[in-house]
Amino acid sequence: MEPGKRPNDEHLLDLHLDRLGDEERSWIESELRRDRELRERSERLGRILQPLDHWRPAPGPANLADKVLSRIYQASRQTIPMERGRAPWGRMRELIAVAACLVLLVGVAVPGMASVRERAQRTMCAGNLEAIFKGVSSYQQAFADSLPYAGTLAKASWLPSADRSLPFVSNSRHPFLLVKYKFGPKPRNFQCPSRCDGEPMPDSQVDTRDDFACAQNVSYDSLNLAGESPNVRPPVALAYMSDANPLFVNARFNEGVDPSKTNSPAHRGRGQTVLRLDGSVQFTKTPVYTKDDNLWTITDVKKYSGTEAPTRPDDAFLVPGYPAR
Amino acid sequence: MDAPTDERLLQEYLRGKPGSFELLVRRHSQELHQFVMRFTGDSVAAEDVVQESFLQVHTSADQFDPHRRFKPWLFTIAANKARDYLRRRTRRREVPADAHLDEDGDAGTRFVQLLSKDDESPDVELASEENRRLVRDVLEGMPEKLREVLILAYYHRFPYKDIGEVVGIPLGTVKSRLHAAVVHFGERYREALAGTENVKPSPELP
Numbered sequence: 001m002e003p004g005k006r007p008n009d010e011h012l013l014d015l016h017l018d019r020l021g022d023e024e025r026s027w028i029e030s031e032l033r034r035d036r037e038l039r040e041r042s043e044r045l046g047r048i049l050q051p052l053d054h055w056r057p058a059p060g061p062a063n064l065a066d067k068v069l070s071r072i073y074q075a076s077r078q079t080i081p082m083e084r085g086r087a088p089w090g091r092m093r094e095l096i097a098v099a100a101c102l103v104l105l106v107g108v109a110v111p112g113m114a115s116v117r118e119r120a121q122r123t124m125c126a127g128n129l130e131a132i133f134k135g136v137s138s139y140q141q142a143f144a145d146s147l148p149y150a151g152t153l154a155k156a157s158w159l160p161s162a163d164r165s166l167p168f169v170s171n172s173r174h175p176f177l178l179v180k181y182k183f184g185p186k187p188r189n190f191q192c193p194s195r196c197d198g199e200p201m202p203d204s205q206v207d208t209r210d211d212f213a214c215a216q217n218v219s220y221d222s223l224n225l226a227g228e229s230p231n232v233r234p235p236v237a238l239a240y241m242s243d244a245n246p247l248f249v250n251a252r253f254n255e256g257v258d259p260s261k262t263n264s265p266a267h268r269g270r271g272q273t274v275l276r277l278d279g280s281v282q283f284t285k286t287p288v289y290t291k292d293d294n295l296w297t298i299t300d301v302k303k304y305s306g307t308e309a310p311t312r313p314d315d316a317f318l319v320p321g322y323p324a325r
Numbered sequence: 326m327d328a329p330t331d332e333r334l335l336q337e338y339l340r341g342k343p344g345s346f347e348l349l350v351r352r353h354s355q356e357l358h359q360f361v362m363r364f365t366g367d368s369v370a371a372e373d374v375v376q377e378s379f380l381q382v383h384t385s386a387d388q389f390d391p392h393r394r395f396k397p398w399l400f401t402i403a404a405n406k407a408r409d410y411l412r413r414r415t416r417r418r419e420v421p422a423d424a425h426l427d428e429d430g431d432a433g434t435r436f437v438q439l440l441s442k443d444d445e446s447p448d449v450e451l452a453s454e455e456n457r458r459l460v461r462d463v464l465e466g467m468p469e470k471l472r473e474v475l476i477l478a479y480y481h482r483f484p485y486k487d488i489g490e491v492v493g494i495p496l497g498t499v500k501s502r503l504h505a506a507v508v509h510f511g512e513r514y515r516e517a518l519a520g521t522e523n524v525k526p527s528p529e530l531p
Contacts (some may be wrong), residue, residue, distance in 0.1 A: 010500065013507065017478055019485075048511035052479055054453065055460040060358030060372060065351045067372070068379045072346075075380055 007031050012042050016049055061141050070279035074130070121194040122273060122283050125266075128189040129220070129241060129275035132175065135184035136240065136277070139177065146231050147223065147240070147277075148177040150210065158226055159306025160251045160322045166307065172321020173211045175222050175241070180206055187212075192219040192243055194267045211323040219266065221245045221318040224298075226309035236277045239289055239316040243272035245296045248320050253304040259296040260288055289316060331395035339386055346386075350379055353396065356481070357403050363476045364407045366465045367414075374410060378403040397487040404473060404491050411469060463513045467506065474499065475506035 007015075007028045014020050015028050032039045061067070139148050150173040157166040178185050179201075187201040190212070201217040212218045222241045232238065243264035247257050263285070264272035271285040274295065287295045298310050298317045310317045329337070331349060338345035354375055362371040381402050382389075389398060464472055473492060477483040483491070489499045 009504070013504065018482065045507075048507060048514075049479065051456065051460050051514055052464075052475075052510070054456045055363065055464060056457070057359055057362040058368070060355050060362075060368075060375065064358060064372065064375065065347075065354045068350050068354055068376050069347055071376045072380055072383050075383075 006035070007038060009041070009045075012038075012045050015042065016045055067137065067279070074279065074281075118194070118267065118270075121192075122267060124193045125243070125273040126281045126283070128185075128192065129273055129281045131189045132178065132185045132220075132241060133275055133279050133281070135178035137279070138183045139181075140232075142183075144231070147225065148174045148183075149225055150174050150177055152226055155307065156226065157306035158224060158319055159248065159253065159304065163305065163307075168306075168322075169226070170211055170321040170323050171222060171224055171226075171319050172218050172323055174225050175218075175220075175321075176209075176211050180210070187217065190218045190220055192266050192273075194243075195219045212321065214323055215251075215320070217323065218321055219244060221248075221320045224309055224317045224319045226307075232277055232313065236314070237280075237290075238277045238314055239295055239318060240275050240277050242274040242295055242318050243267065244320060245318050247296050247304070251320075251322055253306075255303065259294050261286075262296075263287060332391060335386060335389055335395055336391060346383065349382075349395070353399060354379070357399065360400065360476060360481060361403055361407050363464065363480060364404070364473055365410055366461065367410075370407070370410050374403055374406045377406050381406075393490075394487070397483070397490040400477070400481075400483075400487075400491045401493075408469065459517055460514065463510060463517055466513060467509055471502060471506035471509050474502045475510060478503050478506075 011020075011024070011028055015025065020028065032042055136148060140146065152169045153167050155166060156169040157163065158169060158171045160168055175190070177183070179187055179190075187203060187206065191198045191200050198216045198219045201213050205213055220241050221244050223239070243266035246262045246265055247254055247259055249265070263269050264287075266272060267283075271283050272287065272295070273281060273283050274289065275281050289295050293299060293314075293316055295316055295318050298308055299312070299315050301308055329345075329348075331352070334345045334349050338349070357378065358371050358375050361374045362368055365371060365374070378399065382399060389395070464475075467475070470492070474488060477488045477491060478485075485496055485499045485503075488503075489496050492499070492502075494502065
């Protein structure tokens with residue numbers, strides 16, 4: 001350092017913000033020991049900056065990175081190619097592929113105008129479940145990873161046609177919490193557009209009720225929470241909600257339905273939109289969602305009276321709610 | 326073995342190596358959240374801005390100049406999105422009427438004057454929670470362009486050059502703006518502590 005040079009305020013600020021090299025720092029520190037007025041100025045600056053240490057915001061949610069990746073994954077599936085760094089010949093190949101698709105599209109679109117509406121309905125249905133997932137994520141953040149859970153009773157039934165001596169707890173009370181406590185989804189998000197028998201719950205009723213007003217208000221079935229624990233650390237691929245389970249139509253267990261081959265009655269029986277707890281939403285053409293698991297059943301359980309519940313946390317079992325009118 | 330640099334991870338991601346982008350997200354998402362949280366004062370907005378920022382990095386990765394550094398680029402994207410959010414939040418007053426800023430964000434009081442003042446901060450002992458809220462309110466009441474420079478310099482220890490890149494101003498302006506920010510904060514905090522100034526009430530928390 002130049003002899004006789006005195007540190008200025010900029011040096012002092014750099015000292016307090018820890019952005020000096022070793023040489024400059026030792027020079028300033030020796031000047032501070034020697035120069036009382038400079039030392040007082042430095043102390044004042046320290047007192048100005050010190051309160052800033054009090055503002056330490058809470059960290060972001062523990063699953064923030066997972067949520068970011070999930071969001072990117074969803075966006076990628078819709079619009080963004082995941083592959084990158086392709087050679088020009090690759091782009092030519094893509095052009096040819098796009099042209100071929102267009103030719104195919106023309107061939108398919110003309111006879112298949114009806115399917116356009118069906119696809120639009122699937123897209124809107126997926127949008128509903130995405131909105132519901134956002135609400136589930138917010139709920140889990142607020143309640144230590146718990147899924148929306150309105151509680152249940154020991155030895156309660158989730159099927160109204162079951163033994164009348166048992167108390168009945170509708171499974172739709174759990175996702176209704178997302179609406180009641182304003183976690184994001186609206187009553188209309190619980191209406192699959194492919195169903196013509198539903199109607200959204202009026203907003204005016206939301207605050208006064210603990211469940212949807214009637215079965216027509218909710219066309220999606222959700223994870224049966226009559227089991228032990230609603231706590232699930234995301235992200236997991238467990239199915240949380242989907243179009244209606246065909247085994248439980250009209251509030252009864254329909255024994256004649258083959259759960260491994262029967263799709264939801266929504267979307268003309270061609271498949272069901274499924275929301276998983278990793279945030280993914282897919283239209284599946286089979287209810288067997290992993291090799292060993294079926295959306296509609298508990299593993300190894302063939303008959304249902306309304307008291308059954310999954311015993312494994314990774315066993316998907318999506319059941320309807322039957323709100324009391 | 327040394328951890329791969331951000332820039333290398335981005336290059337690997339562009340070449341299609343799985344896991345590279347995920348590592349970038351895991352490495353920076355929490356710090357970015359802290360930055361946006363301090364800048365906007367809104368945890369929901371912070372989470373949204375972090376997601377939007379990485380989504381933009383994902384879509385624009387092939388436009389990244391490999392000679393630049395990744396972190397300032399990421400924070401530039403996030404700062405732009407956070408500013409957009411603040412613009413939309415019209416119910417909030419952005420610049421206090423008594424800020425006296427010139428074009429470079431200089432405050433009325435000079436740094437030298439502040440450090441020369443004889444009067445000390447009011448002798449007020451605050452509970453830590455109260456102090457935290459006071460500091461947060463003072464920061465949120467600061468003009469946006471002073472606040473972001475102070476946050477990047479003090480909390481994130483960004484080099485002046487990187488701050489200039491994030492904010493889009495020359496190096497000299499970064500320094501003068503940082504001085505102005507420290508002056509502004511020091512004065513407003515002292516006034517708030519003395520209860521003589523109209524520090525804005527907390528807009529978000531109960």
